[in-house]
Amino acid sequence: MKIGFIGAGKMASAIIKGVKAKSFTVVLSERDSKASLTVANRLGVAAAQSHQELIDEVDIIVLGVKPQMVETVLAHLNINKPLISMVAGVSLERLSQVTQPTLPLIRIMPNLNAQILKSTTAICRNQYVSDQLMATAKTITDSFGTTFELPEQDFDTFTALAGSSPAYIYLFIEALAKAGVKHGLNKKQALEIVTQTVLASSQNLLTGTDSPNDLIDKISSPGGTTIAGLLDLEKSGFTASLVSSIDATIAKAKEL
Ligand SMILES: NC(=O)c1ccc[n+]([C@@H]2O[C@H](COP(=O)([O-])OP(=O)(O)OC[C@H]3O[C@@H](n4cnc5c(N)ncnc54)[C@H](OP(=O)(O)O)[C@@H]3O)[C@@H](O)[C@H]2O)c1
Structure with missing residues (x-):
């Protein structure tokens, strides 16, 4: 063919x-x-x-x-x-x-x-x-x-969640790596650490039965480091900001 x-x-x-x-x-x-x-x-x-x-x-x-x-x-x-x-x-x-x-x-x-x-x-x-x-x-x-x-009616949402989202995921990876550099790691090493972690975290979701929330709960020990960081992330509106960027992507797709 x-x-x-x-x-x-x-x-x-x-x-x-x-x-x-x-x-x-x-x-x-x-x-x-x-x-x-x-x-x-x-x-x-x-x-x-x-x-x-x-x-x-x-x-x-x-x-x-x-x-x-x-x-x-x-x-x-x-x-x-x-x-x-x-x-x-x-x-x-x-x-x-x-x-x-x-x-x-x-x-x-x-x-x-x-x-x-x-x-x-x-x-x-x-x-x-x-x-x-x-x-x-x-x-x-x-x-x-x-x-x-x-269905075609879901294409604009898919465009945001899968077509454009790799760019947002790379921004997330870059931001984590920058935080590593801020705290003394060299950039190459920080990027490698973060990239491997993102890859394995996705594989864990795809191959296991835990939902993202189940895994978040497993990582967040009471009174520990992760819950402190998670709550700080939401203080600056992480979820709301991400959803807002998806809204903007869908709105743009509808304009094209
Ligand atoms: N990039 C993504 O992640 C992504 C994801 C999903 C869907 N898409 C869709 O895929 C399409 C292409 O995106 P892209 O990122 O690959 O853009 P791109 O790299 O700019 O590709 C478009 C190609 O079309 C060529 N072109 C321009 N005028 C043409 C003509 N008259 N006849 C034939 N070819 C012509 C361009 O050549 P010149 O460079 O010389 O102008 C360029 O090589 C877009 O419609 C986009 O919505 C892209």
């Missing part, structure tokens, strides 16, 4: 790595043919001369341009192949308005962990996507991580 990527920036490049490993054939088309060739050579895939040439030769198209480029890029193309869009905030309805009303359309929301084939990806479809095509789309998304089928 041949997959054609229109727009191959950071996210599509990460995805292409997984897709290639699953033996799909990949061709891409970028802003212009020179850019296509440069990116294709870097990723070890083929470059198309134009978006239309790509559409004509592939089985499935993957759209990886920025939200504000969608109408400009799709408007003058004759699209007669199923389209998978990774574009944040752009609905199936909006995609069908710029392609054609009965085109099979799939929306996915990956995250940058696709770089290590561990993306958490949401997927949904319109009514013109057969079960077989959906299964193929899931084979594609499973090639670069884990797939969650969600």
Whole structure:
């Protein structure tokens, strides 16, 4: 099966790595043919001369341009192949308005962990996507991580919790490491300590039966260090501040 990527920036490049490993054939088309060739050579895939040439030769198209480029890029193309869009905030309805009303359309929301084939990806479809095509789309998304089928109405929330949240998690890691430096550790060591702890804490949740609150209670000895730190964290509104940042992310996704 041949997959054609229109727009191959950071996210599509990460995805292409997984897709290639699953033996799909990949061709891409970028802003212009020179850019296509440069990116294709870097990723070890083929470059198309134009978006239309790509559409004509592939089985499935993957759209990886920025939200504000969608109408400009799709408007003058004759699209007669199923389209998978990774574009944040752009609905199936909006995609069908710029392609054609009965085109099979799939929306996915990956995250940058696709770089290590561990993306958490949401997927949904319109009514013109057969079960077989959906299964193929899931084979594609499973090639670069884990797939969650969600109703489209939950995509903006998913975008915040999984698409954008790695940035918030990196900020959290960076802040903890800075605290380590403040108290005398060198930065490299502090980052390594914090990163390993975050990784193992996630694995503990995924592999065990304890909820986050169960684990918090287990770590917080009466009168101990952790409860002192936890209460201080909430004094500065940690939970409220995080929820507020998710609200802002969802609001922005709805504006795109
Ligand atoms: N990054 C994330 O973590 C993430 C997560 C989930 C979803 N997404 C979605 O993935 C999409 C791509 O994001 P990204 O972070 O990969 O952005 P990006 O790196 O800027 O990728 C967009 C690519 O499209 C190219 N492009 C610009 N105009 C084009 C045209 N007319 N035809 C074909 N390609 C064109 C850009 O080339 P130039 O650089 O030359 O402009 C760039 O290589 C976005 O819609 C975003 O919402 C991203």
